[in-house]
Amino acid sequence: MKSVIFLVVLLFAGPALANHPEDRLDEAVAEKEPAFEATDVRRPPELDVVDGSGEPFDLGGLSDQIVVLSFVPEGCGDPCAAQQALLARVREAVNVTPMRDMVSFVAVTEGGDGGEKPAASNLITVDPSNGATAASLATRFAELSSREEISPEAHVLDRGGRHAGIFHGEEFGYVNMVLYINGLSNVRPPEPGLLDRVLGLVR
DSSP, X not given: OHHHHHHHHHHHXXXXXXXXXXXXXXHHHHHHOTTEEXXXXXXXXXXXXXXXTSOBOOGGGGTTSXXXXXXXXXXXXXXXXHHHHHHHHHHHHHTTSGGGGGEEEEEEESSOOOEEETTEEEEEEEEEOTTOOXXXXXXXXXXXXXXXXXXXXXXXXXXXXXXXXEEESSOSOHHHHHHHHHHHHXXXXXXXXXXXXXXXXXX
């Protein structure tokens, strides 16, 4: 029943955001959600992580996806647990819509079991590598924000790898994140620039 209700909400609310150009999408979501911050960073920081098999995990492999990236540093405790529960609601809502195959959720954990979760194929947990920690990687991405530190943060990357925005803390409206993802899914992904094409050749 909840899924049916959500689909009805998305049906009516989604087009309202989707009709905005990209800059208006950010503005529209910011008006609805104080925890949202638009970033528009074409090349986000490197993410030094490995998957459950110990193999390097490259966000570039998800460049055709909208990615929701979160961090669960050791000792984060209740705030991170609350945010992960909230992101699980976002994922559940996304997965009952046609967006399911367009969105991946990546969580950076400390000593997690890593890899893709069979019960939710668009949820991937990864572990820090190369001497990094979940906390240091979270700090690296937090530097994209112009706000004073509000942790934890959930980062949304658009198709093509552009860092599109941040949802701060663990009390944002999960529907607002879903509507933002829906809005991004209706915006044509940016064409790769010359630097992106050159880097793609050497990867």
